[in-house]
Amino acid sequence: ADACIEAADQLRRDDPNPDPQRLQRWLGRACDGGVARACTDLGWLVAAEDAERAADLYGRGCSGGDPHGCFDLAVVTELGTGVPPDPAAAATLYDQACAGGDGQACHNLGALRNRGAAPAFGAGVLRDPAAASVAFREGCRLGVAEACTAAAYLGDASAAQIDAWF
Numbered sequence: 001a002d003a004c005i006e007a008a009d010q011l012r013r014d015d016p017n018p019d020p021q022r023l024q025r026w027l028g029r030a031c032d033g034g035v036a037r038a039c040t041d042l043g044w045l046v047a048a049e050d051a052e053r054a055a056d057l058y059g060r061g062c063s064g065g066d067p068h069g070c071f072d073l074a075v076v077t078e079l080g081t082g083v084p085p086d087p088a089a090a091a092t093l094y095d096q097a098c099a100g101g102d103g104q105a106c107h108n109l110g111a112l113r114n115r116g117a118a119p120a121f122g123a124g125v126l127r128d129p130a131a132a133s134v135a136f137r138e139g140c141r142l143g144v145a146e147a148c149t150a151a152a153y154l155g156d157a158s159a160a161q162i163d164a165w166f
Contacts, residue, residue, distance in 0.1 A: 001029065001030050001032075001033020001034055001035045001038075002030075002033075002035065004026050004027070004029040004030035004033060004035070004038070005026070005027070005030040005035045005037065005038045007026045008023055008026035008027050008030060008038065008041070011023055011026065020045060023045060024042060024045055024046070027039075027041050027042040027045065028042060031057065031060060031061075034064065035064075036060070036061045036062075036063075036064025036065050036066035036069060037061065037066045037068070037069075038061075039057045039058070039060040039061035039064060039066070039069060040057065040058055040061030040062075040066045040068050040069035040072060042057050043055070043056075043057030043058045043061065043069070043072060044072070050082075051076065051081045051082030052082040052083070053082075054072075054076070054082055055073060055076045055077075055081070055082035055083045056082075057069075058070075058072040058073035058076065059073050061073075062093065062096065062097075065100075066100075067096070067097040067098075067099075067100025067101055067102040067105065068097070068102060070093050070094075070096045070097035070100065070102070070105065071093070071094070071097035071102045071104060071105040071108075073093050074090045074091075074093035074094040074097060074105065074108065075090075075108070077089050077090040077093060078090035078094075078108075078112065078117075087112065087117035087118075087124055087125045088124060088125055090112065090125075091109060091112050091113065091125050093105075094106075094108050094109035094112065094135075095109055095135075098135060098138055098139070101142060102142075103138075103139045103140075103141075103142030103143055103144035103147060104139070104144055105139075106135045106136070106138040106139030106142060106144065106147055107135070107136065107139040107144045107146050107147040107150065109132075109135040109139075110132040110133070110134075110135035110136035110139060110147060110150055110151075111132070111150070112125055112132075113125060113127070113128045113129075113131045113132040113135060114127065114128075114129055114132035114136075114150070114154070115127060116128075129154060132150075132154065133151060133154050135147075136148075136150040136151040136154065137151050139151075
């Protein structure tokens with residue numbers, strides 16, 4: 001499996017527009033072999049053609065420990081793309097990705113908690129500006145400028161604090 005992800009990475013390094021079928025083949029083998037990042041990457045490749053398969057692949061990436069897989073699954077879960085919309089599940093996934101170091105996930109978690117979300121098929125997310133602030137600060141610390149702006153907008157950070165987070 002490691003050799004397959006290495007082959008996929010080499011294919012992408014050698015050609016900025018690699019043959020998608022070759023890339024899918026290498027990533028599929030790596031994903032089936034338990035390489036979480038390969039599952040997430042394969043999800044990105046198939047998302048335009050098969051949203052349900054992409055969501056499944058993001059889920060495999062996430063459960064395998066890839067925070068970017070958790071982030072991508074959170075996005076499609078929040079939007080209801082390939083899976084039923086479920087804001088509470090999306091918040092949990094954003095939180096997992098944020099804890100794994102995905103700063104954009106922290107920002108999205110903060111935005112979701114700041115505005116709240118009515119339940120669609122699952123549970124809703126209560127508006128919680130204090131929890132939003134924590135997520136925005138973490139996103140800022142991880143280098144996401146929009147999270148810094150949001151933290152400052154909530155009155156939670158001065159320019160000096162934002163500079164210190166970086």
